[in-house]
Amino acid sequence: MAPKREKSASRKAGGKGKGKKSQPTSAKEKPDHPDDIYPIVLTTATQERFECCVNEDVTEERPYKLLKKDEIIQDIKMRAAVSDFSPVKQIVLDYIEEEMLLVFDIKFTYGQSFYLVLTPEAKARIYKPPQPEIIEVFEDDLSKTPEPKPWISLGSELEIDEESVKETREKLCSKFSKVRRTFGAPVCFSDRSAADAKDSLLRFASYQDSRFSIKLMQRDCRTQAVPRLQNSSAQTQCKFHRDVFTQYEPRDLSEEEIESILSSENLKTFCNSVIPRVLHALQQEIIMNIFTDDFKVLGTGGEAADRLVKVSEGLVLHQAFTDQKHTKGKKISSVNWHPTIPGLIAVALTKKREKQLDESTTHIISPAFIVFYSFSDPANPQLLLECPDDIAAFEFCPSNPDIIVGGCMNGQVVLWDISVRILLLQGTQPNNKQGSGNTDTFDLDDIKENKTPVLRYCAVSAVESSHKSPVTDVQWLPRTFEVTRTGLPVENKCNISVQVVTCSPDCTVMFWDLRVPKLQSQPLADRKQNVDQKTPTTAYSVPETFKHLHRTWKPLFRVSLPKIDTSGEYAPLKFSLEHYTCNGNTGRNTDSEGDGNAVIPDYSQLRIPSAKTLSTLEDVNTKFYIGTEDGEVVYTDWKLEKDESGRLFSGKPLLCFGTHHWSVNTIQRSPFFKDVVLTTGGWNFAIWKEDVMDGPIFVTPSSEQECTVGCWSLSRPAVFFIGKADGSIEMWNLLLNTSEPTQVYAHITNTKITCIKPWITSPKQHYLAVTDNLGMLRVLNIPKTLYSPSTNEDLKVQKYFEREKDRLKDFLERGELWAKQKKEAEEKKKVESDKPVKFQEDSEEENMKAYNEYLILEENTLKVMGLWPHAANTQDT
Numbered sequence: 001m002a003p004k005r006e007k008s009a010s011r012k013a014g015g016k017g018k019g020k021k022s023q024p025t026s027a028k029e030k031p032d033h034p035d036d037i038y039p040i041v042l043t044t045a046t047q048e049r050f051e052c053c054v055n056e057d058v059t060e061e062r063p064y065k066l067l068k069k070d071e072i073i074q075d076i077k078m079r080a081a082v083s084d085f086s087p088v089k090q091i092v093l094d095y096i097e098e099e100m101l102l103v104f105d106i107k108f109t110y111g112q113s114f115y116l117v118l119t120p121e122a123k124a125r126i127y128k129p130p131q132p133e134i135i136e137v138f139e140d141d142l143s144k145t146p147e148p149k150p151w152i153s154l155g156s157e158l159e160i161d162e163e164s165v166k167e168t169r170e171k172l173c174s175k176f177s178k179v180r181r182t183f184g185a186p187v188c189f190s191d192r193s194a195a196d197a198k199d200s201l202l203r204f205a206s207y208q209d210s211r212f213s214i215k216l217m218q219r220d221c222r223t224q225a226v227p228r229l230q231n232s233s234a235q236t237q238c239k240f241h242r243d244v245f246t247q248y249e250p251r252d253l254s255e256e257e258i259e260s261i262l263s264s265e266n267l268k269t270f271c272n273s274v275i276p277r278v279l280h281a282l283q284q285e286i287i288m289n290i291f292t293d294d295f296k297v298l299g300t301g302g303e304a305a306d307r308l309v310k311v312s313e314g315l316v317l318h319q320a321f322t323d324q325k326h327t328k329g330k331k332i333s334s335v336n337w338h339p340t341i342p343g344l345i346a347v348a349l350t351k352k353r354e355k356q357l358d359e360s361t362t363h364i365i366s367p368a369f370i371v372f373y374s375f376s377d378p379a380n381p382q383l384l385l386e387c388p389d390d391i392a393a394f395e396f397c398p399s400n401p402d403i404i405v406g407g408c409m410n411g412q413v414v415l416w417d418i419s420v421r422i423l424l425l426q427g428t429q430p431n432n433k434q435g436s437g438n439t440d441t442f443d444l445d446d447i448k449e450n451k452t453p454v455l456r457y458c459a460v461s462a463v464e465s466s467h468k469s470p471v472t473d474v475q476w477l478p479r480t481f482e483v484t485r486t487g488l489p490v491e492n493k494c495n496i497s498v499q500v501v502t503c504s505p506d507c508t509v510m511f512w513d514l515r516v517p518k519l520q521s522q523p524l525a526d527r528k529q530n531v532d533q534k535t536p537t538t539a540y541s542v543p544e545t546f547k548h549l550h551r552t553w554k555p556l557f558r559v560s561l562p563k564i565d566t567s568g569e570y571a572p573l574k575f576s577l578e579h580y581t582c583n584g585n586t587g588r589n590t591d592s593e594g595d596g597n598a599v600i601p602d603y604s605q606l607r608i609p610s611a612k613t614l615s616t617l618e619d620v621n622t623k624f625y626i627g628t629e630d631g632e633v634v635y636t637d638w639k640l641e642k643d644e645s646g647r648l649f650s651g652k653p654l655l656c657f658g659t660h661h662w663s664v665n666t667i668q669r670s671p672f673f674k675d676v677v678l679t680t681g682g683w684n685f686a687i688w689k690e691d692v693m694d695g696p697i698f699v700t701p702s703s704e705q706e707c708t709v710g711c712w713s714l715s716r717p718a719v720f721f722i723g724k725a726d727g728s729i730e731m732w733n734l735l736l737n738t739s740e741p742t743q744v745y746a747h748i749t750n751t752k753i754t755c756i757k758p759w760i761t762s763p764k765q766h767y768l769a770v771t772d773n774l775g776m777l778r779v780l781n782i783p784k785t786l787y788s789p790s791t792n793e794d795l796k797v798q799k800y801f802e803r804e805k806d807r808l809k810d811f812l813e814r815g816e817l818w819a820k821q822k823k824e825a826e827e828k829k830k831v832e833s834d835k836p837v838k839f840q841e842d843s844e845e846e847n848m849k850a851y852n853e854y855l856i857l858e859e860n861t862l863k864v865m866g867l868w869p870h871a872a873n874t875q876d877t
Helices: 006-017 044-050 069-082 086-094 120-127 156-163 255-262 265-287 294-298 301-308 353-359 419-426 524-532 793-833 840-865 868-876
Strands: 037-040 064-068 099-104 114-117 316-321 330-337 344-351 368-374 383-387 391-396 403-408 413-417 473-476 481-483 489-491 499-504 508-513 557-560 572-576 623-628 633-637 640-642 648-650 655-657 664-669 676-681 684-689 707-712 719-724 729-733 743-745 753-762 765-772 777-781
Touching: 037 086, 044 069, 064 069, 069 086, 069 099, 099 120, 114 120, 330 753, 330 765, 344 391, 344 777, 368 391, 383 403, 383 419, 391 473, 403 473, 403 499, 473 572, 499 572, 557 648, 572 664, 623 664, 623 676, 664 707, 676 707, 684 707, 684 793, 707 753, 719 753, 840 868
Parallel strands: 330 391
Antiparallel strands: 037 114, 064 099, 099 114, 316 777, 330 344, 344 368, 368 383, 391 403, 403 413, 473 499, 481 489, 499 508, 508 557, 572 623, 623 633, 633 655, 640 648, 664 676, 676 684, 707 719, 719 729, 729 743, 753 765, 765 777
């Protein structure tokens, strides 16, 4: 029986209980335990001494610890009564084995965290518990598998027989034959370019076999009812204006009150304390402006904003334009600012054809218009240009802004003359029935009611000579040159823009001339007669500016786009021409400047001159970029070539790169560098340099959202904007970061952005027109940080383009070097594999020779290390 620890109880009693015996602990305070173990408390010092620390040396999984008997006795001698093992001193001395078992009791089964095993029998029982006996089972004792009972039919075999698949048709016998001369013929494989097929895959489309038909016996169908979507709008009505006024009367003081206030000591004390401080503040304001922004003083313009303020102020909405009558169910396909009238902007509307075909099978014919909006009256359109079909692209004439050219979805090219409505657009003529100075271009309904005037087109091209697909892009040639029927650039004696370029997915680019061709020339007497007998203007007539072209207009010449490596032609969507300038400007279009007093000639009196009478301009760049519907960027020449028979044809393009994933929607030249082009399409955009024929100098990786449009800044060479399909606009600055946009303006619209067009009305007013897929036009204010260029920004951007050009050149050279090294390694490997096989005797001789060389090398190494004699003696023994 283990002795009781009476000393601990006496210590708790203090000095008063020295002569008294401690009372035994009751069963409730201390749980019972077997006689061969003793619950014990180990202090931290004891745990560290015997290496039995809780949750480190002993855990719930490893609760056992063997303690040396000698170490326990040594601890009792050194620490005497302080030792935690002093209560079991005699038992430890009488223990016959060398190690005692200490058990970590995490559940406090016996009242303490540890208990010491006092006998070897208990140690063997606790430390090594007896294993359960394994009962041997003999084969005879195993239960035998029951024998199956006889099967009794209940009719299920009939159902199984009905559900089973049985062959009811006769099997078809097919015989395949092959020409005998093709037996054993060698098979020749060749490489195929990934650009030949879309998505680099060849698809084998399924087709219906007319030889037999399978009757559909059963089909599982699912139907889900969804609520029908309905678009609705609401317009708040302006309430009745009510005039309200308020009259204020001053509160006068009597003379006695005034004298008492002026003679009071409080007023004198206040004035004496305040006047010096006021004078000091006025003196500081005169000496230095205390409201000066110190951050702006550190830099100038955009450079300070880019360097000091990472997140600048964003694009601010200036005006929003929409008209439910004309824009409902349509999207904006093109937008242009008027070149001379500030605050006037025009948009072209097209129907959402795919949505219309999905909703109903009937084709609803709706009128097509180009809508003019003005800052002065954003709620109402100022003018509607009637179109024969939806307009995909249009542009103002750079030399005469009253002339507009547009490309229709049916492939025709249209011309308008808005000179009769210019006073209305300028705001000098009211938009009502009083403006009857010239009523030859709008309907009678416009006179009866205050409606938006409608202007009919002047001329439309002949259907048989137009494009066979929608006209996706249209541009004017600058007034600095014109082209002949073979595409040769010559001088323009008219000094006005008279030629237009269009493109369409029908694989052609067409050049058009506004002047009368030679074949349509008529005698002078007939022309005078036509002038004298001019038809009087009526409410239903249209301007006769291009009457000579109406429904007879044909292109000057066509440019086809044959593919470089394979058969077929490229389908262009967008193109970009280099604007030739005689004075060597940076390429920005300045044709419309300074023409306020220019005399606009009569286009019907102009004739296409003979190419022999005009001098050729050798410095005009006739090469231009084209973006296709397959995401390819093509660089080609519009000049026609002659074959041996003298027939004109279009040459092969100079280069073609499939940089974008699908249709290219933007190709725009930088207004500062005429040889730098920005293209967008698919999930990325790229920057090209015209003298680099190896690909784009800058291309972005694929983004999460589709890039729908892009445009350069008109005031900063390093800044451009990218429109996204989620309605956001990314602003990129090539001098700050080229791996991610400098700033992202999210939620500009709730749908896809279709067009972006910047414009400058004054040095301090820069606007950005943004259109979306719902027919909404938004005009945003561009902050100063985005339109103020930094110091020498154009030179820095030019150096950046040169560095990217060198980087691309170095990358391609390294690629060629790696390909050459790889080819040489493959040839070397092939030559080694073609060497004759050596005989076994020759290989054994070579192995023996190599072994002897190794022994000589080993001997020399051991001699240098001073171990050669020892190594030799070791080998001899």
